[in-house]
Amino acid sequence: MSVPVLEARRIVKSFGGVRALRGVSLAVHAGEVLAVIGENGAGKSTLMKILAGVQGPDTGELIIDGQVRAIRSVQEALSLGIALIHQELNLAETLDVGANIYLGREPQRMGWIDSGRINRESRVVLEQVGLAVSPETLVSELTIGQQQLVEIAKALSVKARVLIMDEPTSSLSGYEAQNLLRLIRELRSRGVAIVYISHRLGEVHGLADRVEVLRDGENAGQLSGGEISHPAMVRLMVGRELSQFYPHKVHPSGAPVLEVEGLRTRAHPRHAVNFQVRAGEVVGMAGLVGAGRTEVLEALFGITPALAGAVRVDGRALAAESPRAAMDAGLALVPEDRKHDGLVLEMGVRENISLATLHRDQRRGFLNRQQERALCEEMVGAMRIKTPNAEQPVQFLSGGNQQKVVIGKWLATRPRVLLLDEPTRGVDIGAKQEIYLLMEELASKGVAVLFVSSDLEEILGMSDRVLVLHEGRLAGELSRGELSEEAVMHLATGAGPRVSHPVPVS
Numbered sequence: 001m002s003v004p005v006l007e008a009r010r011i012v013k014s015f016g017g018v019r020a021l022r023g024v025s026l027a028v029h030a031g032e033v034l035a036v037i038g039e040n041g042a043g044k045s046t047l048m049k050i051l052a053g054v055q056g057p058d059t060g061e062l063i064i065d066g067q068v069r070a071i072r073s074v075q076e077a078l079s080l081g082i083a084l085i086h087q088e089l090n091l092a093e094t095l096d097v098g099a100n101i102y103l104g105r106e107p108q109r110m111g112w113i114d115s116g117r118i119n120r121e122s123r124v125v126l127e128q129v130g131l132a133v134s135p136e137t138l139v140s141e142l143t144i145g146q147q148q149l150v151e152i153a154k155a156l157s158v159k160a161r162v163l164i165m166d167e168p169t170s171s172l173s174g175y176e177a178q179n180l181l182r183l184i185r186e187l188r189s190r191g192v193a194i195v196y197i198s199h200r201l202g203e204v205h206g207l208a209d210r211v212e213v214l215r216d217g218e219n220a221g222q223l224s225g226g227e228i229s230h231p232a233m234v235r236l237m238v239g240r241e242l243s244q245f246y247p248h249k250v251h252p253s254g255a256p257v258l259e260v261e262g263l264r265t266r267a268h269p270r271h272a273v274n275f276q277v278r279a280g281e282v283v284g285m286a287g288l289v290g291a292g293r294t295e296v297l298e299a300l301f302g303i304t305p306a307l308a309g310a311v312r313v314d315g316r317a318l319a320a321e322s323p324r325a326a327m328d329a330g331l332a333l334v335p336e337d338r339k340h341d342g343l344v345l346e347m348g349v350r351e352n353i354s355l356a357t358l359h360r361d362q363r364r365g366f367l368n369r370q371q372e373r374a375l376c377e378e379m380v381g382a383m384r385i386k387t388p389n390a391e392q393p394v395q396f397l398s399g400g401n402q403q404k405v406v407i408g409k410w411l412a413t414r415p416r417v418l419l420l421d422e423p424t425r426g427v428d429i430g431a432k433q434e435i436y437l438l439m440e441e442l443a444s445k446g447v448a449v450l451f452v453s454s455d456l457e458e459i460l461g462m463s464d465r466v467l468v469l470h471e472g473r474l475a476g477e478l479s480r481g482e483l484s485e486e487a488v489m490h491l492a493t494g495a496g497p498r499v500s501h502p503v504p505v506s
Contacts, residue, residue, distance in 0.1 A: 003066045005030045005193045006051065006082065006162045011060035013046055018388065020046045022217040023060070028162065033184065033194040035208035037201070038237055039428035041386060041398040042214040044197050045087075048164050051195070052084035053077035081161035085151045087170060087426075091139050098122040098135030101154045125153040129183055145176030152183065163187065164195040169203065170426045174289070174454075181207060199428055201230050213237055237429055246461030247433070247440050250480065253464070254279030256312075257448035258331075258417045260300070263309035267295040268472020272309065275467055275474065277417065277448040282439055284463035285452045287492050291469040293452040294336055297419045301326045301333040313416060327356070330416030334406055334423055336452075338399075342406035345395035349387050349405055350376040352394050356409050379408035384434060400431030407438065418442060420451035424458065436462055456485050470494040 004027035013021040021043045028034040036044050049055045051062065053071040061068050064080050071077050077084075091100050098118045099106075107114045107121075122135035131149040139147060148168060155163055165184075169177040184194055184207065198204055204211060211223040213236040221236040223229075258277040265273075273296060277283045285293050299306040302322045311318040313329045323333070335341035343352055354372045376390050383404040387397060394405055403423070410418070420439075424432040439449050439462060453459050459466055466478045468491035476491040 002029055004028060004063070005065060006195075007063040008047065008051060009061045009063065011047060011050060011062075012058045013043075013050065013055070014058055016388075020217055021050075021057075024214065024217065024219055026212045026219075028193045028195055030161065030193050031188055031191045032209045033188055033196055033207055035196045035198065035204040035211045036214065037198065037204060037211060037233060038214035038220070039400070039430040041216075041401070042237075042428070043217040044214055045166060047214070048084060048166055048195065048197065051077070051162075052082055052164055054084065078158050078160075081159060082164070083155035083158060083160035083162070084164040085148075085155065085166065085168060087167040089144075089147050089151055091147055091150060093140040094138070096136045096138055097126070097133060097142075097150055097153075100139055100150060101125065101135070101157050103154075105158075121157065122153070125156045126150075128156055129153045130179070143176070145172045145179065148172065148176070148180060149183070152187075160192065162193045162195065164197075166197045167199065167426060168196075169198065169200065177203075199426065201233050201429070204228070204233065205230065234429060246458075247437055248282065248462045248464075249440065250464055251280040251443050253281045254446060257314055258300075258450065259310075259312040259315075261310045263296065263299060263311065264307040265292060265295040265299045265472065266304055266307060268292045269307050271471075271473035273469075273472075273474050275477070277450050279446040279448055280443050281464050282443050282449045282451070282462055284459040284466045285450065285469065286456070286459050286466055286488050287469035287475075289454075290471070291492065292472040293469055294421055295472075296469070297333060297421050297450070297452060301331055301419060303333075324359075327413060331419060332356070332410035332413050332415035332417070333419040334403075334410055334421060336421040336425065338402055338406050342409075343394050343402060346393055348391040348393055349380065349385065349397075350390040352405050353379050353409050353412060357412050360413075375412055379412055382411070383408045383438070398428075400427035403427050403431065403435070407435070411442075415447065417448045417450065420449065422453060423451055424453070424455070456488060459483075459488065460485065468492050 007027040009025050010023045011021050012023055024043060024047055038044050050057050053074045053076050056072065062071055069080065092103065101122050102118050107117045119135045126133065126135065129149045129152050131146060131153065133146065139150065169180060172180065181203065188194055196208065205228055208228060209224065211228050211233060213220040213233065215237060223232055255278065256276040257279045260273060260275050262272040262274065287293050295304065298304045300311060302325055305321050313331065318329045319325060339345060350372060353376045357375065358367065380387065380390065385404045385408065386401050394402055423435055443449055460483050464480055466483060466488060468475045468488055470492055471494065475494060478487055
């Protein structure tokens with residue numbers, strides 16, 4: 001094989017007393033998609049930041065086209081043709097598309113920014129990525145998927161030979177994700193080297209030429225060609241076989257805990273939704289983007305009060321005009337966007353875990369610090385949160401551990417009904433299974449669990465029943481024996497119930 005366009009050898013990186021990388025090596029060639037996978041905390045993002053000049057290694061070498069090079073800044077990396085697209089998009093929404101593409105390196109003419117040249121050259125790279133918008137369009141007017149394409153256009157404008165993509169499809173709809181994957185394949189055919197980080201193993205299987213697996217800051221193994229399979233990737237990531245990834249067992253269900261009648265949300269005011277969730281039941285809610293799943297959960301929890309309808313918890317009417325009313329009734333909601341809605345990123349683990357119980361754990365109007373510390377210790381242990389200490393700001397935790405903090409915060413309220421909106425989005429495969437086991441444990445104790453997920457495999461694997469929404473209405477309900485991908489998608493696309501031959505879910 002040819003000389004790698006980019007190679008890392010024996011990279012070591014520590015933060016304080018925590019060693020994030022322990023002698024990691026990898027190489028990527030022109031015209032190749034190299035997927036880098038591993039559990040949260042395995043060192044993937046740290047390694048990518050070192051490759052892109054965001055951080056420097058403690059020891060180790062970076063080799064470009066066979067020559068050892070020191071990459072001391074993002075600008076140096078860009079000059080060498082290495083561009084990093086972060087999971088959290090790094091665009092100025094108040095500027096237009098062209099200004100973002102050339103931000104920080106604007107061409108000038110007679111001492112003034114050459115806007116004409118920016119527009120001309122931006123059109124070329126926008127056409128290359130298949131984004132049919134004017135360079136003068138404000139970034140704030142674009143969808144997340146379109147903004148992702150602007151980031152790629154920005155990288156192409158600096159003639160990037162190595163494109164590093166960190167969870168590029170995590171916030172995209174299915175349609176946008178497929179468009180992005182098509183673009184990646186096209187860039188590969190043009191000779192661009194792609195380093196692709198993703199927790200979505202199905203994407204990795206269909207896209208990658210090679211897979212590099214990291215575990216605990218070290219190389220765990222490599223797969224290529226026909227070796228790339230879901231079981232092989234899982235085995236290398238977690239160091240063991242996951243013979244039953246979805247641990248769901250049907251528990252005897254009790255009386256209805258959550259009853260919803262005639263619920264009309266502000267997003268879909270013409271459609272009333274009716275359903276119930278029983279004690280010990282795990283009910284999945286499926287549907288396409290825009291079907292109204294999140295809106296139902298937010299209406300139940302009082303974030304966006306419903307226009308009409310009745311909600312009962314354990315037979316008692318709930319006037320969920322606020323989250324406090326919902327919490328007092330025994331509801332808890334783990335939101336879809338943990339960083340924006342679930343956490344105060346600058347605060348520590350202890351403070352975040354106690355947020356939902358501040359009104360309960362008080363002594364004469366003051367926070368009971370002893371109770372707060374005990375609660376934090378309990379939840380860190382129960383959720384297996386990996387943190388140096390309870391005061392660690394949650395912004396420095398991995399995505400999976402951040403999600404565990406959010407869930408722990410709500411479990412501290414001892415809920416009767418747990419509402420989960422995309423509970424495993426952006427977390428690694430090991431953290432996913434821990435969340436599934438937690439859902440199982442709660443159901444076994446009689447908690448009613450209602451969860452929204454865009455991952456059909458997750459819906460099929462973890463649900464006793466599935467409620468399928470289409471454009472704000474309940475298109476149908478499937479029992480566990482009726483569950484299949486075909487049956488769910490038939491309802492989700494508005495085709496209505498149909499007679500099918502589902503594949504049994506074990």
